[in-house]
Amino acid sequence: MSDAVPSTSPTAHHHHYDLRTRYRARQVRESLAKRFTKLLCSAVLSLLFAAAFVLFILWLALRPHRPRFHVSSFSASPLPSSSSSSSSSPSPSSPPTSFSAQVSVRNPNRNIGFFFGPFSGSVYYRDDPVASDPSMAPGFYQPPKNTTAIAGRFVGSGGAAAETAAAGMAIDLETAGTVRFRMEMRSTVRFRVSAWMAWETHRHALHVSCDVEVGPDGLILPQYKERRCSIYFF
Numbered sequence: 187m188s189d190a191v192p193s194t195s196p197t198a199h200h201h202h203y204d205l206r207t208r209y210r211a212r213q214v215r216e217s218l219a220k221r222f223t224k225l226l227c228s229a230v231l232s233l234l235f236a237a238a239f240v241l242f243i244l245w246l247a248l249r250p251h252r253p254r255f256h257v258s259s260f261s262a263s264p265l266p267s268s269s270s271s272s273s274s275s276p277s278p279s280s281p282p283t284s285f286s287a288q289v290s291v292r293n294p295n296r297n298i299g300f301f302f303g304p305f306s307g308s309v310y311y312r313d314d315p316v317a318s319d320p321s322m323a324p325g326f327y328q329p330p331k332n333t334t335a336i337a338g339r340f341v342g343s344g345g346a347a348a349e350t351a352a353a354g355m356a357i358d359l360e361t362a363g364t365v366r367f368r369m370e371m372r373s374t375v376r377f378r379v380s381a382w383m384a385w386e387t388h389r390h391a392l393h394v395s396c397d398v399e400v401g402p403d404g405l406i407l408p409q410y411k412e413r414r415c416s417i418y419f420f
């Protein structure tokens with residue numbers, strides 16, 4: 187108090203008192219400003235927190251999952267006979283002329299529906315297209331929690347490439363007893379939040395790729411059934 191600054195005259199004392207008052211006033215102003223800043227900060231923070239919470243709840247409620255594709259059946263016929271039966275001369279093997287497949291499409295979402303465009307499909311052997319089905323399935327709407335089967339009949343493309351592929355298949359059958367193919371499907375998909383928001387996304391190109399192996403009978407091996415296909419969006 188007064189011991190800090192020795193006050194001799196009344197004017198000095200008055201001056202000292204004035205300084206103290208001003209100092210106190212400044213202190214009050216500063217603490218008010220501090221309190222206001224604190225209040226503002228906590229308001230903004232709680233607003234942010236509330237917004238994040240709402241977004242989290244929305245995300246929990248909607249949580250979009252991609253469509254799931256599984257091959258449930260696949261066959262190639264006729265498979266080129268393995269050349270072991272006629273080892274004397276490498277007989278010209280003929281490629282499979284037709285493939286058939288059944289694919290299950292699952293919408294795992296509870297609130298999101300899929301609008302699929304028409305599906306086209308191809309079968310590849312070692313990256314070479316060997317058969318195709320340009321109109322595998324028409325477009326359709328898939329409601330939430332729905333599983334739909336689509337079937338394809340792929341017709342062999344023939345030609346020199348098919349002959350080369352057939353020779354490769356004959357060797358695979360001879361050495362491994364199986365032939366590996368890749369089935370690919372192309373379509374488009376739009377997502378629609380079904381419940382209380384009539385909200386739809388743009389159309390995305392959809393590309394599905396399934397690895398399958400068949401035995402000497404041309405039928406899919408059990409371990410390739412119900413295997414999840416890879417999917418890509420563009």
Ligand SMILES: *[C@@H]1O[C@H](CO)[C@@H](O)[C@H](O)[C@H]1NC(C)=O
Pocket residue numbers: 327328329331332333334
């Ligand atoms: C899936 O949806 C289609 C088209 O709406 C319907 O015909 C089919 O019965 C549904 N399948 C199941 C398992 O709900």
